[in-house]
Amino acid sequence: MSTDAVAGLDEIRPALTDLYKDLHAHPELSFAEHRTAGVIAERLTGLGLEVTTGVGRTGVVGALRNGAGPMVLLRADFDALPVTERTGLPYASETDGVMHACGHDMHVTCLLGALDLLNGARDSWSGTVLAVFQPAEEIGAGARAMVDDGLYDRFGRPDVVLGQHVGPFPAGWLGAHAGPAFAATDALDVRMYGRGGHGSRPETTIDPVVMAAATVMRLQTVVSREVSGNDTAVVTVGAIQAGTKDNIIPDEAELKINIRTFTEAVRGKVLAAVERVIKAEAAASGAPRGPEIGTEYTFPVVTNDPAATERTMAAFRDRFGADHVIDPGPATGSEDVGHFATSAGVPICYWLFGGCDPETFLTALKNDRVEQDVPSNHSPGFAPVIEPTVTAGVTAMVTAALTWLGPAAG
Ligand code: ZN
Ligand code: ZN
Numbered sequence: 001m002s003t004d005a006v007a008g009l010d011e012i013r014p015a016l017t018d019l020y021k022d023l024h025a026h027p028e029l030s031f032a033e034h035r036t037a038g039v040i041a042e043r044l045t046g047l048g049l050e051v052t053t054g055v056g057r058t059g060v061v062g063a064l065r066n067g068a069g070p071m072v073l074l075r076a077d078f079d080a081l082p083v084t085e086r087t088g089l090p091y092a093s094e095t096d097g098v099m100h101a102c103g104h105d106m107h108v109t110c111l112l113g114a115l116d117l118l119n120g121a122r123d124s125w126s127g128t129v130l131a132v133f134q135p136a137e138e139i140g141a142g143a144r145a146m147v148d149d150g151l152y153d154r155f156g157r158p159d160v161v162l163g164q165h166v167g168p169f170p171a172g173w174l175g176a177h178a179g180p181a182f183a184a185t186d187a188l189d190v191r192m193y194g195r196g197g198h199g200s201r202p203e204t205t206i207d208p209v210v211m212a213a214a215t216v217m218r219l220q221t222v223v224s225r226e227v228s229g230n231d232t233a234v235v236t237v238g239a240i241q242a243g244t245k246d247n248i249i250p251d252e253a254e255l256k257i258n259i260r261t262f263t264e265a266v267r268g269k270v271l272a273a274v275e276r277v278i279k280a281e282a283a284a285s286g287a288p289r290g291p292e293i294g295t296e297y298t299f300p301v302v303t304n305d306p307a308a309t310e311r312t313m314a315a316f317r318d319r320f321g322a323d324h325v326i327d328p329g330p331a332t333g334s335e336d337v338g339h340f341a342t343s344a345g346v347p348i349c350y351w352l353f354g355g356c357d358p359e360t361f362l363t364a365l366k367n368d369r370v371e372q373d374v375p376s377n378h379s380p381g382f383a384p385v386i387e388p389t390v391t392a393g394v395t396a397m398v399t400a401a402l403t404w405l406g407p408a409a410g
Helices: 007-025 033-044 104-120 143-146 153-154 208-224 263-287 306-320 336-344 357-367 386-404
Strands: 050-055 059-066 071-077 127-135 162-172 179-182 183-191 231-242 252-261 293-300 302-304 348-356
Touching: 007 033, 007 127, 007 386, 033 050, 033 104, 033 127, 050 153, 050 263, 050 306, 059 071, 059 104, 059 153, 071 104, 071 252, 071 386, 104 127, 104 162, 127 143, 127 231, 143 153, 143 336, 153 306, 153 336, 162 336, 162 357, 162 386, 183 208, 183 263, 208 231, 208 252, 208 263, 252 263, 302 306, 302 348, 306 348, 306 386, 336 348, 348 386
Parallel strands: 071 127, 071 162, 162 348
Antiparallel strands: 050 059, 059 127, 179 302, 183 252, 183 293, 231 252
16 A cells, blocks of 8 residues: 555645535535535546536536556535534534534545545556545435436446545544444334314314324334344334314324334334334224325445455554554444445445544543533534544545555556
8 A cells, every 4th residue: 555645635734624614614405515516526627537417416426547457436425404503613504504514524525635645646556436426315315316327337336335424533533333334214204194173072083193192102112122132223203293273183193203223124123013003003093094104215224344344444553553443333323325335236334534623522531521522413513623534534535445446557
């Protein structure tokens, strides 16, 4: 591996800082990332890469071809969230109610920095870097949209998929878990039907409020009573909606349910149990018609290939020091990055990199206040410290890519 590929980082660091601040100030929601895609395309063109926009709606692909050799897919997602920013940063979101609260702006900055360095170090590697800038990760739709838009037919099939996500732990630290690493998500939208009427005459109605309440309670037993203590699953009813006024019994109730699992077997079991409980509670209430259970979105499990993960983590241990590379275990968070690997039939290594100021983190750890003092992804206070996070993220991306690309030509 070339040891000097990241030497050029000092030179581009100020520009990457400015780029990050600009992206952070201009967040855009899933599939509406037009400005962000434009900024990315402009940068890629500036680097002299082959650039294609509009892949999977707002996705951008940059190809850096450097002779025969492996093709390595490097992925960065770039959508933001419907969150009102409360970081107080001078470069905070300029759009009300939209925020880069998951750090995808950091992913874009680090991948663009890595491409700049790989481009400058072309004499030290061979093959093709396929840079995939993916929209709409937060709704689990962007990876699929890009693959369905012919990503691999148009640009070739990679030998490996590599990607990274910033998280609330010290910058300069990296972590990956081999095997099922990020949970599958199934988000369900459920409508339960009753028969409305006057609140004073419940005997003439079928009350969907009681029906929905009983369903919520019974759903709590799916994980506690039906899933083995050796397996992991989460069932959360995140929204319940019915009625308008105290003396009106409404016609229907709506539930929004979020399910996290790590294997197809457990996923199938939990989904079947949830469906059974919803239908049975509707029947128990005497519902005039069966409930409707719709899927709002799904994320597949991200299963890190054990060999690919070890190969990449070994390179990280060399670069960052063995004490800075950890196995964080499986996370109940979800990601659609795995779709790039499963649809190509190739291994993936997807790792986490820290975005928290190391001092701040250690102080919080010492005071047993990490949960209170270190805002996590999706929180209105999530604010990765720009440095040394960008340096670590760029270095990790370059290091991982060079681990998989071919050696310098002849
Ligand atoms: Zn994210
Ligand atoms: Zn997120």
